[in-house]
Amino acid sequence: MGALAIQRWGCIFAILCLIFEPEINVNGADEKELEKSLPSEFKDALGPGAVVLNNIWNANSIRYARNSENETTIIYSGPYTKGWMGIGLSKTGGMIGSSAMIGWTGEGGGKNMIKQYSLQGYVPAKVIANKGELQLTKVAPTSIIIKGTLYMAFQLKFPSNNMKQKVIFAVSPDSPIGDILAVHKDITMKEIDFSKGDVDSSASIRKAAHGAIAFTGWIVLIPVGILFPVYFKQYDPLWFHVHKLVQITGYILAFITVLLGLRVSADLHIDWGFHKFIGITVLFLGTLQVLAIWARPAKDSPSRLYWNKYHHGVGYTATILALLNFLMGVKLGNAGIVLKIVFVVWFIGLNIFVFFVVPRIARRTQVVTDQPPVFTPGSS
Incomplete structure (x- = not known):
């Protein structure tokens, strides 16, 4: 007994x-606030023709739109207090060999950062900043924080016009030191057809x-x-x-x-x-x-x-x-x-x-x- x-x-x-358990209560920004805060090049992902995938992973969401030049504008967002969050494309569905956009803000409310990384291994030395195979356009990626939500905006062309992609998502509560990322706390993979907005998430x-x-x-x-x-x-x-x-x-x-x-x-x-x-x-x-x-x-x-x-x-x-x-x-x-x-x-x-x-x-x-x-x- x-x-x-x-x-x-x-x-x-x-x-x-x-x-x-402490929960982050985040309302985020509405469309008008985002239009005012983001450069005009990203407004396609905020218009009526944009696809919105809410809560695609945890409380994170994706907005995206494709233009006549086969360029896709993506705005990835999620609750944020510190650390980093990332979204990337993977040929195999795994981390190794994938390329990702990572966003964070500096310690003590410093500068908002967003960079492409080439993920060649599980240790920080194998996660290389300013490298990768994402075909970014000439529009500079940007990240902003509004009401406790981090927004990462960037444009890219999908390889070989293949809109069905294996997308990895990752997050870490530990802030980067310089360009060196701390190991992620959680990671998942979903297959997204960006031409339809369909999501397959076997994992x-x-x-x-x-x-x-x-x-x-x-x-x-x-x-x-x-x-x-x-x-x-x-x-x-x-x-x-x-x-x-x-x-x-x-x-x-x-x-x-x-x-x-x-x-x-x-x-x-x-x-x-x-x-x-x-x-x-x-x-x-x-x-x-x-x-x-x-x-x-x-x-x-x-x-x-x-x-x-x-x-x-x-x-x-x-x-x-x-x-x-x-x-x-x-x-x-x-x-x-x-x-x-x-x-x-x-x-x-x-x-x-x-x-x-x-x-x-x-x-x-x-x-x-x-x-x-x-x-x-x-x-x-």
Whole structure:
């Protein structure tokens, strides 16, 4: 029961972290403000013929328009306090070999900057300023900040008139030192058809699926499965079969979660570090739990007590680590408000069930169990 108490306190801690996570509330500029602030060469992307892709990644958006000379004006924008944000084109969908426009502002409200970079490696020395394969026009790129939003405006011609491009997006909370960029915090890739405004985001879909399946497996099914041996042993052997079915289903989803996470890591060329390590560790512990089913001693076996201690210890450890790792994933993946609300509502509901509903069920079961047998006339 002490382990369950720790788990519940972990849930409360997770909820508080999500509720009180600082959010950037940004309204940004309206079209008229942008027209006044940006050079006239970029106004095509603000007119009625422009395509607007809102919230294309996190809270970031793209406006763009193509002129008669096959030049595309792009305005990329997003919430900004410090660090840098970038948008680039990739031949393969990965970071290596791509070229990107990076925007930032100097420390202490300094000069707004925007430069093209050639991304030749994962270390800062391989990210080369003022180089790249983006076919920029003679119009100088510009960046401005209005109402807490950074706007990056530039014009380019797509290579070989191919309007369907693999576009990478990246952001870092750390400001560049000179021209040297700090390592990005988050990165994704979307395929955009600039001739139609269509967006295909296979990597983002897999990333969302990774979070949703992790939530279903480790945050819903596994905790629910734990309730049966703790509170419903009076329904023997039903509790055991339900517990086994729910936990194995949760384990299968956890396995899929790890596979999706590894695929997302490869797609986005990000090593999620500690989050990845804990995820694999939790899957390993879950595997031990599943294998332990077939090593379960009989009830009257002397080794049953030690098996129970092992099973409970590994199970609670895996569950608590999974909860904390899910919270870490929410932070790292910049999960949307929907997942956060679902997470909070679920854990509030789970704790209400454990604290208020389960005790009533237990009391009713005890009352029924303690009742003497009722004999009716004619019974034997």
